[in-house]
Amino acid sequence: MLKKRIIPCLDIKNGRTVKGINFVDIQDAGDPLELAKRYVDEGADELVFLDITATLENRKTLTELVTRIASEINIPFTVGGGINTLEDAKKIIDSGADKISLNSAAILRPELITEIARKFGNQCVVLAIDTKFEDNEWKVFRSGGTVSTELKTVDWAKKGAELGAGEILLTSMNNDGTKNGFASEISKAVSEAVSIPVIASGGAGTMEHFADVFSQTKVTAALAASVFHFGQIPIPELKKYLSTQNITVRL
Numbered sequence: 001m002l003k004k005r006i007i008p009c010l011d012i013k014n015g016r017t018v019k020g021i022n023f024v025d026i027q028d029a030g031d032p033l034e035l036a037k038r039y040v041d042e043g044a045d046e047l048v049f050l051d052i053t054a055t056l057e058n059r060k061t062l063t064e065l066v067t068r069i070a071s072e073i074n075i076p077f078t079v080g081g082g083i084n085t086l087e088d089a090k091k092i093i094d095s096g097a098d099k100i101s102l103n104s105a106a107i108l109r110p111e112l113i114t115e116i117a118r119k120f121g122n123q124c125v126v127l128a129i130d131t132k133f134e135d136n137e138w139k140v141f142r143s144g145g146t147v148s149t150e151l152k153t154v155d156w157a158k159k160g161a162e163l164g165a166g167e168i169l170l171t172s173m174n175n176d177g178t179k180n181g182f183a184s185e186i187s188k189a190v191s192e193a194v195s196i197p198v199i200a201s202g203g204a205g206t207m208e209h210f211a212d213v214f215s216q217t218k219v220t221a222a223l224a225a226s227v228f229h230f231g232q233i234p235i236p237e238l239k240k241y242l243s244t245q246n247i248t249v250r251l
Helices: 032-042 063-070 086-094 104-108 111-120 153-163 184-193 207-216 235-244
Strands: 005-013 016-021 024-030 047-051 077-080 099-102 125-134 137-142 147-152 167-172 198-201 221-224
Touching: 005 032, 005 198, 005 235, 016 032, 024 032, 032 047, 032 063, 032 235, 047 063, 063 077, 063 086, 077 125, 086 099, 086 111, 099 111, 104 111, 104 137, 104 147, 111 125, 111 153, 125 153, 125 184, 137 153, 147 153, 153 167, 153 184, 167 184, 184 198, 184 207, 207 221, 207 235
Parallel strands: 005 047, 005 221, 047 077, 077 099, 099 125, 125 167, 167 198, 198 221
Antiparallel strands: 005 016, 016 024, 125 137, 137 147
């Protein structure tokens, strides 16, 4: 049985960890290096670092900060934000990241997924999908959730897998930061439509929310930010709880 993964996410703005609600109302959440080290100590399975304004500000990811974090942790490390070319990806991998997260760049130039997968392997490419339920369907957004696209979420996930993505990071913008639970409906649809791992993101507020998304869908990991950053859900306690719910995790 594949063990389910618990993944904290560091959303980075101006070198600090931040957290918002529905992709707005951004607030400071602490020093990313301190948080990264804490999560390793607490038993997080992986760590995701997203430079959330790199695309909007038309600049590259903060490679120096990536290097500092990578040197302090020993768990798989995914980095995204402002990665638009194979050369950008190489710089991030060289800085110590294990995986590259692509969002807007993959929408604008889908072949980038294939280029990075061919160079570094499918396991290195995470397709991040920001999705929002509106007009009675789940649509894909880009540029930090500020620009709607014509893409439908399940179709884009399938396309990304075909192009070489090794994993999907699926964030529900409707649920993001609300602490009302993960978007199980779209998480279920995407995780059943593709054969690659899917990470559910957006909406974690209680330990039960993690149990729900793992039991109701085929996602292999669940990602959260503020409930971990502010100590509302300690990762060791979460894992113990999930194991009591017959959900297999690394203890």
